Amino acid sequence: MKKLLDQSLRPLVIYAMAVLIVSIPVYFLTINWIWENELDKHHYAIREKLEKRLTSLDLPDSSVASMINVLDKVQPGFSFTQTTAPSPDSSYTLIRFDTFMNDREQFRCLTTDIRVNGTLLRVLIETNMEEIDETILAIAAVTIFFFIVLLAGFVYINRKTSLRVWRPFYETLNSLHAFRLEGGKPAALPASQVTEFTDLNQGLDRLMQASLASYKQQKEFTENASHELQTPLAVVKSKLDLLLQSRSLDQPQMQILEDAYQAINRVTRINKNLLLLAKIEHAQFDNQQNISVAGLLGELSAQFADRFESSSIRYTQQVSEMTLQANPMLLEILLTNLLVNALRYTPAGGSVSVRADQRKLIFQNTGISPLNEQNLFRRFAQASVEHAGSGLGLAIAREICERYNWQITYDFDCGHHHFTVSF
Amino acid sequence: MKILIIEDEPELAADIGAYLSAQDYLCEYAVSWAQAREKVELYRYECILLDLMLPGGDGLDILAILKEQGQQDGVIIISAKNDYENKIRGLHAGADDYLAKPFHLPELAARIYSVIRRRSFANQNNVLQNELKVDLSSRVVTVNGAVVSLTRKELDLLLYFISNKNRVIGKTALAEHLSGDIADMFDNHDFVYAHVKNLKKKLTEAGYGNYLKTIYATGYKWEG
Numbered sequence: 001m002k003k004l005l006d007q008s009l010r011p012l013v014i015y016a017m018a019v020l021i022v023s024i025p026v027y028f029l030t031i032n033w034i035w036e037n038e039l040d041k042h043h044y045a046i047r048e049k050l051e052k053r054l055t056s057l058d059l060p061d062s063s064v065a066s067m068i069n070v071l072d073k074v075q076p077g078f079s080f081t082q083t084t085a086p087s088p089d090s091s092y093t094l095i096r097f098d099t100f101m102n103d104r105e106q107f108r109c110l111t112t113d114i115r116v117n118g119t120l121l122r123v124l125i126e127t128n129m130e131e132i133d134e135t136i137l138a139i140a141a142v143t144i145f146f147f148i149v150l151l152a153g154f155v156y157i158n159r160k161t162s163l164r165v166w167r168p169f170y171e172t173l174n175s176l177h178a179f180r181l182e183g184g185k186p187a188a189l190p191a192s193q194v195t196e197f198t199d200l201n202q203g204l205d206r207l208m209q210a211s212l213a214s215y216k217q218q219k220e221f222t223e224n225a226s227h228e229l230q231t232p233l234a235v236v237k238s239k240l241d242l243l244l245q246s247r248s249l250d251q252p253q254m255q256i257l258e259d260a261y262q263a264i265n266r267v268t269r270i271n272k273n274l275l276l277l278a279k280i281e282h283a284q285f286d287n288q289q290n291i292s293v294a295g296l297l298g299e300l301s302a303q304f305a306d307r308f309e310s311s312s313i314r315y316t317q318q319v320s321e322m323t324l325q326a327n328p329m330l331l332e333i334l335l336t337n338l339l340v341n342a343l344r345y346t347p348a349g350g351s352v353s354v355r356a357d358q359r360k361l362i363f364q365n366t367g368i369s370p371l372n373e374q375n376l377f378r379r380f381a382q383a384s385v386e387h388a389g390s391g392l393g394l395a396i397a398r399e400i401c402e403r404y405n406w407q408i409t410y411d412f413d414c415g416h417h418h419f420t421v422s423f
Numbered sequence: 424m425k426i427l428i429i430e431d432e433p434e435l436a437a438d439i440g441a442y443l444s445a446q447d448y449l450c451e452y453a454v455s456w457a458q459a460r461e462k463v464e465l466y467r468y469e470c471i472l473l474d475l476m477l478p479g480g481d482g483l484d485i486l487a488i489l490k491e492q493g494q495q496d497g498v499i500i501i502s503a504k505n506d507y508e509n510k511i512r513g514l515h516a517g518a519d520d521y522l523a524k525p526f527h528l529p530e531l532a533a534r535i536y537s538v539i540r541r542r543s544f545a546n547q548n549n550v551l552q553n554e555l556k557v558d559l560s561s562r563v564v565t566v567n568g569a570v571v572s573l574t575r576k577e578l579d580l581l582l583y584f585i586s587n588k589n590r591v592i593g594k595t596a597l598a599e600h601l602s603g604d605i606a607d608m609f610d611n612h613d614f615v616y617a618h619v620k621n622l623k624k625k626l627t628e629a630g631y632g633n634y635l636k637t638i639y640a641t642g643y644k645w646e647g
Contacts, residue, residue, distance in 0.1 A: 053589070157492050230503035234525035238438035242527035244591045244641060254640045261595045261641075262610060268525055271605045272505065284604070305604055306576075310614035329507055340608045393608070 536586030
């Protein structure tokens with residue numbers, strides 16, 4: 001992941017670098033062109049002056065020849081040769097070893113003809129100039145220096161101004177990180193003088209409000225729907241109770257009635273559990289107490305004693321003193337659901353046991369094959385098709401565990417299901 | 424014995440009325456808060472069934488009016504609110520019992536029976552049916568004068584049957600009565616058989632008139 005501020009800096013740096021790199025040959029070519037142009041102009045001026053001055057002296061040919069000879073020997077950068085046929089001028093650059101400078105030097109040269117008293121002379125004018133490679137090096141060094149200055153400036157200015165400009169954005173980001181749907185309140189976003197940030201914050205605020213509203217609505221819907229169902233369920237239940245009193249019922253009708261009882265019982269159970277889930281999600285059940293797990297399990301298993309007995313299931317409990325800080329109702333629901341789950345899925349003649357292991361409570365019951373662990377704790381995702389529970393018992397158990405940051409896990413080993421709650 | 428049913432769902436009120444009327448109760452109805460208030464101020468009842476969410480007001484206010492006036496009517500709250508807090512609140516306000524909807528009619532009948540017995544403690548301490556006698560205060564059951572020793576659950580069942588005399592009671596209703604809230608977590612109520620069988624055996628051995636009948640597929644009936 002890249003940071004926003006670096007993002008804006010990077011293209012600037014790349015652009016600056018590209019411009020400066022391109023500028024190196026451009027600078028060089030320009031400087032070189034100016035040099036040569038200027039030197040060529042200078043050479044021609046010298047040639048003109050030379051020709052004019054030599055001609056204006058109006059000397060005899062022999063004197064001219066000796067003067068040329070002297071000039072050729074004495075004047076640096078000049079060499080004269082006599083020629084018979086005129087040839088075109090030529091300007092060129094030359095790099096050679098210079099004996100006087102005792103170094104490799106670059107020269108701009110002009111070879112041209114001058115005519116003095118009818119004698120045609122070929123003149124070579126040379127001017128020492130900076131070597132091409134040294135020029136490039138110097139330009140590159142200057143360019144790199146300025147590039148570094150530019151870069152440092154960019155980074156500094158970017159830090160300074162961008163941080164200030166984007167501060168509201170980062171504040172908004174931090175507020176959003178802290179936002180939780182379950183909290184029920186939208187995050188407080190900082191006020192900003194900048195139109196875009198104000199727009200952003202308003203947009204986010206609307207979004208949060210809408211999410212909160214639909215979250216609340218969804219929770220309320222479950223709760224209201226369950227509440228609304230209670231009364232018709234009560235009516236159906238009482239109608240069945242009344243119908244049962246009818247003297248004219250034959251056996252098939254009674255069987256139908258019994259089936260209807262079973263179904264209404266199941267609907268009642270689902271409805272009750274949905275309500276319970278909604279309440280746990282609503283973060284009701286706030287008060288906490290120290291509860292003895294062994295005591296509570298003892299009470300609960302006593303309630304189940306009838307059922308263990310009638311299904312010939314052996315129940316054992318090995319829980320020494322263990323206390324938990326929790327809401328008594330929720331802990332009771334959790335333990336009840338795990339016991340009911342164990343009881344419901346244990347075949348007749350099997351066994352159910354609860355044991356404590358440090359800060360763990362392990363519910364173990366006889367089983368035939370492993371349950372689908374993925375679906376186990378999801379709502380209405382029955383792990384097994386053989387038994388019809390409410391489909392919510394384990395979902396509620398997990399919801400309670402999550403509330404207290406307890407871990408609930410399942411595994412199957414040696415013909416036993418294990419549900420482990422780690423506190 | 425007069426019962427006032429304060430319930431705004433007419434179907435449910437009618438069903439409760441139909442069930443209770445066959446039990447020799449005289450039922451009156453109130454479908455709104457105002458009507459309920461008028462009735463409790465004008466008449467006395469052995470037991471009042473009180474719904475909490477009423478058109479026009481909170482059922483608990485009716486209870487408050489009764490307590491304010493020092494009335495002795497038994498009150499059973501019947502409410503769709505099934506949570507602990509509401510139950511505690513209702514019982515604190517002076518209700519004798521709290522029954523969450525949806526409930527079985529025999530359960531309601533048993534609760535009413537129990538409330539009325541408790542209220543008229545002095546003269547109605549014993550339940551009598553021919554050779555069978557139940558002393559409610561000492562919880563002793565005798566058949567032809569001989570004590571039958573029953574477990575707590577068996578006595579509970581016996582009273583449940585007696586309070587629903589001549590009515591067919593479904594297995595689920597019995598299971599719910601015996602194991603309370605956890606009953607609706609199971610589909611299998613076989614354990615009810617065991618308790619009924621034991622109760623029947625003990626009573627038969629003591630020589631009672633075989634009032635407890637098994638009804639095909641559905642449940643039981645106490646005849647008397």
